[in-house]
Amino acid sequence: MVFESFLAARASLLAIALLLSGVLGYTMARTNFCTLGALSDWVNMGDTRRLRAWLLAIAIAALGLALLEPLGWVRPDDASPAYRSAELAWGAHLLGGLLFGAGMALASGCGSKTALRIGTGSLKALVVAAVLAVTVYAMLNPLPGLDRSLDEWLFTWLQAATVSLGHPQDLASFFGGSPLLRGLLAGAVALALLALVFAARDFRSSARHIAGGTVVGLCVLGLWVASSVFLASDPVFGDRLTLPEFVTDWGLLGDQEPLPPPASARAVAPQGISFIGPFADTGQWVAGGFPTNLVTTGIAVLLGVILGALAWALRHGRFRLERFASGGDLAAHLSGGVLMGIGGALAAGCTFGQGITGVSTLALGAWITLPAMMGGAVATLVLQYRWLLARM
Numbered sequence: 001m002v003f004e005s006f007l008a009a010r011a012s013l014l015a016i017a018l019l020l021s022g023v024l025g026y027t028m029a030r031t032n033f034c035t036l037g038a039l040s041d042w043v044n045m046g047d048t049r050r051l052r053a054w055l056l057a058i059a060i061a062a063l064g065l066a067l068l069e070p071l072g073w074v075r076p077d078d079a080s081p082a083y084r085s086a087e088l089a090w091g092a093h094l095l096g097g098l099l100f101g102a103g104m105a106l107a108s109g110c111g112s113k114t115a116l117r118i119g120t121g122s123l124k125a126l127v128v129a130a131v132l133a134v135t136v137y138a139m140l141n142p143l144p145g146l147d148r149s150l151d152e153w154l155f156t157w158l159q160a161a162t163v164s165l166g167h168p169q170d171l172a173s174f175f176g177g178s179p180l181l182r183g184l185l186a187g188a189v190a191l192a193l194l195a196l197v198f199a200a201r202d203f204r205s206s207a208r209h210i211a212g213g214t215v216v217g218l219c220v221l222g223l224w225v226a227s228s229v230f231l232a233s234d235p236v237f238g239d240r241l242t243l244p245e246f247v248t249d250w251g252l253l254g255d256q257e258p259l260p261p262p263a264s265a266r267a268v269a270p271q272g273i274s275f276i277g278p279f280a281d282t283g284q285w286v287a288g289g290f291p292t293n294l295v296t297t298g299i300a301v302l303l304g305v306i307l308g309a310l311a312w313a314l315r316h317g318r319f320r321l322e323r324f325a326s327g328g329d330l331a332a333h334l335s336g337g338v339l340m341g342i343g344g345a346l347a348a349g350c351t352f353g354q355g356i357t358g359v360s361t362l363a364l365g366a367w368i369t370l371p372a373m374m375g376g377a378v379a380t381l382v383l384q385y386r387w388l389l390a391r392m
Contacts, residue, residue, distance in 0.1 A: 081277070
């Protein structure tokens with residue numbers, strides 16, 4: 001889709017991101033779609049319906065990429081974050097996933113659940129969001145008075161656990177990486193997941209969980225498409241440019257636009273839905289006084305989920321202010337926010353950013369991060385349960 005100006009294309013992308021994420025937030029609240037809740041149901045009750053809904057979302061996103069990437073409707077090779085980077089930082093994905101999983105168990109939910117809980121009135125989630133945003137920012141940027149980021153201070157040793165592949169890290173690239181092969185492999189993975197998901201009779205009979213996983217997967221796919229196909233007309237030469245290309249050439253093209261240039265091309269790059277970068281972006285945007293050049297697609301996603309959850313809560317009378325029950329409750333949530341921030345920055349994503357969006361690209365880093373997040377969360381849930389029993 002070609003727009004006459006970058007401003008129109010960017011505004012349309014932000015509007016669609018806001019709309020899709022609003023639907024996402026409402027649906028997640030309505031169907032109780034939650035990664036941590038899914039793992040808790042599985043570990044504590046043997047109920048896999050919410051876990052299967054999560055896998056259904058992954059399958060739909062992967063199937064969509066399998067069908068649309070060969071047609072050029074989605075461009076995961078140009079995505080932000082760079083899921084298919086030739087540098088496979090397996091150590092960062094593994095450690096980041098474990099830390100993020102532990103953090104989301106302590107904070108009562110991952111990044112998406114934190115946004116959802118803010119919309120339904122949780123002051124606890126608002127505190128977690130602030131801690132998460134500051135931590136991610138500190139991991140990626142030097143804080144005032146410091147010359148290095150937290151990542152550079154603490155985790156440079158992880159560079160030894162990085163492999164230079166010489167080609168993109170998605171599975172198909174190990175066998176040539178043709179668009180057809182990528183589509184076939186993604187389709188095979190999606191069909192295998194669908195078979196696994198619908199193998200359980202209790203899931204097949206649960207319309208709520210099927211609807212939840214389906215809508216979540218379609219929202220992720222919808223943002224992939226919108227952020228990939230929106231083009232802006234070059235006011236100098238009349239060419240059709242992607243939005244990141246327009247930002248890169250802003251010095252030549254941007255004089256025609258009545259707004260300052262985005263802070264980086266990353267703000268309008270192809271992407272699915274994620275929450276780690278958006279929390280940091282939102283914190284920086286608020287701290288900077290809401291400048292237009294710091295608005296990213298991720299900020300629109302985060303805001304949309306909050307508004308969608310708020311709409312659901314108000315419609316069903318479920319909006320309630322939630323406060324910390326004790327000092328221990330506060331400490332757990334603060335710790336969870338820090339661990340999610342560190343882990344999410346190391347792994348370049350969360351249960352959505354890597355667990356759904358990244359996995360749908362068949363990037364190996366995402367397939368390392370996903371089980372690590374699950375393992376970190378499950379181990380922490382088990383320890384919390386044992387600690388609770390010991391106090392009874």
